[in-house]
Amino acid sequence: MKPRYISLFSGLGSADVGMDAAGMECVAQVEIDPACNAVLAHWWPAVPRWTDIIKVRGADLPEAEVVVWGSPCQNLSVAGRREGLAGSESGLFFEGIRVIREMREASGGRFPRISVWENVNGALSGTLGRDFGAVLDRLAERGALDIGWRVLDCQHWAPQ
DSSP, X not given: OOOEEEEESOTTSHHHHHHHHTTOEEEEEEOXXXXXXXXXXXXXXXXOEESOTTTOOGGGSOOOSEEEEOOOOTTTSTTSOOOGGGSTTGGXXXXXXXXXXXXXXXXXXXXXXXXXXXXXXXXXXXXXXXXXXXXXXXXXXTTOSOOOOOOOOGGGTSOX
């Protein structure tokens, strides 16, 4: 059986393509943008999809070993308004954390086993680094036993 993953803030499915290539199976996607959902429906027609992270309940999602997610970066980006996690878009990070908490509660702490959060380099420096500290704290509070991060410059792999 393939390891299963859930994709939050799926966008056009870039992370999902990578997860599929790694031999995993997508069992749910959450994306609010209608144009992105049309693309997701084309490439993952059998995958159940939710549109609004605020309305998603972790207990309603299928069990999955991995949650891959990239909450909105607008308020964290050095090209953005730099409101950090207090911003309305980037603050949706906390909704992703809520969904993971609810998934863990519904599964007796079994799922998800891994959370992969993708974001911009500005997440490290937002609000003098306190935003990234908050990210690490929330992951630890959700049961993370091993937390690591790496900065990759995607200009070498994807158009900007």
